[in-house]
Amino acid sequence: xxxxxxxxxxxxxxxxxxxxxxxxxxxxxxxxxxxxxxxxxxxxxxxxxxxxxxxxxxxxxxxxxxxxxxxxxxxxxxxxxxxxxxxxxxxxxxxxxxxxxxxxxxxxxxxxxxxxxxxxxxxxxxxxxxxxxxxxxxxxxxxxxxxxxxxxxxxxxxxxxxxxxxxxxxxxxxxxxxxxxxxxxxxxxxxxxxxxxxxxxxxxxxxxxxxxxxxxxxxxxxxxxxxxxxxxxxxxxxxxxxxxxxxxxxxxxxxxxxxxxxxxxxxxxxxxxxxxxxxxxxxxxxxxxxxxxxxxxxxxxxxxxxxxxxxxxxxxxxxxxxxxxxxxxxxxxxxxxxxxxxxxxxxxxxxxxxxxxxxxxxxxxxxxxxxxxxxxxxxxxxxxxxxxxxxxxxxxxxxxxxxxxxxxxxx
Amino acid sequence: xxxxxxxxxxxxxxxxxxxxxxxxxxxxxxxxxxxxxxxxxxxxxxxxxxxxxxxxxxxxxxxxxxxxxxxxxxxxxxxxxxxxxxxxxxxxxxxxxxxxxxxxxxxxxxxxxxxxxxxxxxxxxxxxxxxxxxxxxxxxxxxxxxxxxxxxxxxxxxxxxxxxxxxxxxxxxxxxxxxxxxxxxxxxxxxxxxxxxxxxxxxxxxxxxxxxxxxxxxxxxxxxxxxxxxxxxxxxxxxxxxxxxxxxxxxxxxxxxxxxxxxxxxxxxxxxxxxxxxxxxxxxxx
Numbered sequence: 175x176x177x178x179x180x181x182x183x184x185x186x187x188x189x190x191x192x193x194x195x196x197x198x199x200x201x202x203x204x205x206x207x208x209x210x211x212x213x214x215x216x217x218x219x220x221x222x223x224x225x226x227x228x229x230x231x232x233x234x235x236x237x238x239x240x241x242x243x244x245x246x247x248x249x250x251x252x253x254x255x256x257x258x259x260x261x262x263x264x265x266x267x268x269x270x271x272x273x274x275x276x277x278x279x280x281x282x283x284x285x286x287x288x289x290x291x292x293x294x295x296x297x298x299x300x301x302x303x304x305x306x307x308x309x310x311x312x313x314x315x316x317x318x319x320x321x322x323x324x325x326x327x328x329x330x331x332x333x334x335x336x337x338x339x340x341x342x343x344x345x346x347x348x349x350x351x352x353x354x355x356x357x358x359x360x361x362x363x364x365x366x367x368x369x370x371x372x373x374x375x376x377x378x379x380x381x382x383x384x385x386x387x388x389x390x391x392x393x394x395x396x397x398x399x400x401x402x403x404x405x406x407x408x409x410x411x412x413x414x415x416x417x418x419x420x421x422x423x424x425x426x427x428x429x430x431x432x433x434x435x436x437x438x439x440x441x442x443x444x445x446x447x448x449x450x451x452x453x454x455x456x457x458x459x460x461x462x463x464x465x466x467x468x469x470x471x472x473x474x475x476x477x478x479x480x481x482x483x484x485x486x487x488x489x490x491x492x493x494x495x496x497x498x499x500x501x502x503x504x505x506x507x508x509x510x511x512x513x514x515x516x517x518x519x520x521x522x523x524x525x526x527x528x529x530x531x532x533x534x535x536x537x538x539x540x541x542x543x544x545x546x547x548x549x550x551x552x553x554x555x556x557x558x559x560x561x562x563x564x565x566x567x568x569x570x571x572x573x574x575x576x577x578x579x580x581x582x583x584x585x
Numbered sequence: 586x587x588x589x590x591x592x593x594x595x596x597x598x599x600x601x602x603x604x605x606x607x608x609x610x611x612x613x614x615x616x617x618x619x620x621x622x623x624x625x626x627x628x629x630x631x632x633x634x635x636x637x638x639x640x641x642x643x644x645x646x647x648x649x650x651x652x653x654x655x656x657x658x659x660x661x662x663x664x665x666x667x668x669x670x671x672x673x674x675x676x677x678x679x680x681x682x683x684x685x686x687x688x689x690x691x692x693x694x695x696x697x698x699x700x701x702x703x704x705x706x707x708x709x710x711x712x713x714x715x716x717x718x719x720x721x722x723x724x725x726x727x728x729x730x731x732x733x734x735x736x737x738x739x740x741x742x743x744x745x746x747x748x749x750x751x752x753x754x755x756x757x758x759x760x761x762x763x764x765x766x767x768x769x770x771x772x773x774x775x776x777x778x779x780x781x782x783x784x785x786x787x788x789x790x791x792x793x794x795x796x797x798x799x800x801x802x803x804x805x806x807x808x809x810x811x812x813x814x815x816x817x818x819x820x821x822x823x824x825x826x827x828x829x830x831x832x833x834x835x836x837x838x839x840x841x842x843x844x845x846x847x848x849x850x851x852x853x854x855x856x857x858x859x860x861x862x863x864x865x866x867x868x869x870x871x
Contacts, residue, residue, distance in 0.1 A: 218801030221699030384796050387595040388840040407701035407799040418713050420721030440703050
């Protein structure tokens with residue numbers, strides 16, 4: 175990694191000197207644009223945090239860290255997935271580093287803390303990938319826009335999929351017991367029960383639950399399917415206990431948020447054929463944009479990108495597209511935010527654009543785990559979309575006012 | 586009825602793992618009044634080392650051996666060069682060993698990365714056995730319970746039926762007196778501490794196959810081990826056995842019957858117990 179970084183710095187320096195040599199006047203008059211990236215680089219979420227930084231750098235390196243003749247400088251700050259730390263680091267970036275733009279944070283509960291800094295200082299915040307529904311619904315900040323996803327946005331299509339496509343009438347949810355888990359789970363419960371489905375049980379587990387034996391053995395016997403929403407290390411524990419207790423012979427499993435690209439290397443062929451995610455991005459999306467992104471990511475980092483890498487990559491792409499429209503003028507904050515709100519972006523995950531509440535309208539993919547042969551990584555497991563819900567809004571099919579009047583999803 | 590028994594076995598398998606960690610913690614405290622908060626990190630590091638050994642050699646037994654011996658060596662240096670110089674100041678010990686735990690955690694993150702990793706099991710421990718009545722039970726958990734019982738029995742025999750055990754017990758009760766009759770308690774402590782580190786390392790490798798290894802796992806497991814130690818009574822081996830079983834069963838039944846209150850089910854009874862017996866079930870006044 176350090177070697178790679180040195181290499182990139184070196185080549186960037188050479189590129190810069192060549193550039194300086196040819197057109198010195200142009201570069202001197204344009205100040206670089208400084209972007210502060212907030213990600214957890216230590217602690218339990220260091221892995222997605224690192225993916226986020228990798229995805230963001232991957233994008234900017236692919237365009238020579240330049241937009242409209244201005245250089246891009248990225249300052250990374252470690253939030254440790256702790257709101258206090260996120261707040262301190264965001265303030266440091268805004269006030270001391272004097273960044274032009276903030277991108278991040280990762281953890282849902284860090285989101286409001288960083289949004290507060292954006293409101294205080296006026297520095298625009300591109301929120302990625304923290305999912306808290308609030309940010310683009312009840313507690314909006316004029317300088318904050320989201321380029322990733324709202325939690326319940328991926329839950330709503332799932333409820334419909336369970337009822338209409340799979341013909342299920344009664345299901346059991348295994349939900350992660352914190353804001354993100356509540357919003358995804360209850361979003362799916364809402365659309366499923368509105369159609370007439372019945373929820374047999376919701377088993378809430380604290381994040382970091384060590385032992386899933388109790389959970390899998392608490393599943394009601396006659397339930398139609400089990401729908402897990404689990405995060406972090408819990409994902410592997412559930413996978414093991416699911417098969418160890420013979421649940422695969424008793425129940426159907428249709429996951430909402432479970433088998434992401436980062437855990438797939440830890441699993442085995444038992445995962446093949448499982449519907450592992452209903453999500454706005456999986457690595458197996460079959461478009462030229464995504465293929466190029468995934469291949470480049472694997473080449474650089476020797477791993478298949480999960481949605482965290484794609485999300486940060488797209489945040490970069492989105493910012494660049496907006497800046498090109500305003501001729502790189504990040505100092506005009508209103509102009510930049512307006513451009514962010516109006517551009518159409520062709521991201522690896524598909525077409526994206528913001529709704530009137532600053533949340534992306536985007537596809538949601540139901541995906542299945544498949545075994546594929548990769549030229550670099552060999553035999554690997556991969557999430558492939560089997561059904562696409564196109565242009566899904568954070569409000570699903572409801573009117574925004576109706577949704578907002580109903581209030582947040584809460585246990 | 587089946588569910589009640591099944592959840593009991595689930596609870597016991599977690600109890601077996603917790604016992605491995607808690608027994609070392611409690612006896613080192615009892616003997617030396619050393620509060621070592623780094624045991625969680627020992628567990629994690631032992632697990633990661635075991636993971637690397639398993640990946641290169643494919644031998645689970647070797648993974649357990651190398652993982653635990655590495656922790657014995659590490660534990661020795663931490664005791665000798667970090668904990669001993671600061672004497673019996675508990676606050677300083679806690680701060681120091683928490684620092685050591687953070688340090689180990691960061692080193693693990695730098696080497697093994699932030700992904701959740703799982704130690705592959707040897708084929709004879711993979712899968713499950715089918716019990717009568719169509720119940721599947723994972724072999725690993727059965728092996729874990731057996732291993733826990735074996736360890737508890739060996740420790741009990743060592744503690745109660747050997748001369749070393751007698752000296753350790755005497756040291757727990759009255760350290761100055763044991764010193765005064767010519768036994769070097771410091772040297773004895775090296776031995777006890779080595780056993781504790783060994784068990785923490787083994788727990789890590791077993792836990793790595795059972796629960797996965799990831800940054801932060803050291804604190805998750807330490808909190809449960811502390812509950813075991815506090816419920817059972819600091820310094821008591823029997824307390825560690827009973828504490829592990831209580832915590833394991835409360836965890837399993839709690840999350841089965843009242844999943845919404847799973848943390849309360851674990852910590853509520855602990856608080857009530859401490860109100861009436863501040864020293865834990867088997868603890869003595871120190």
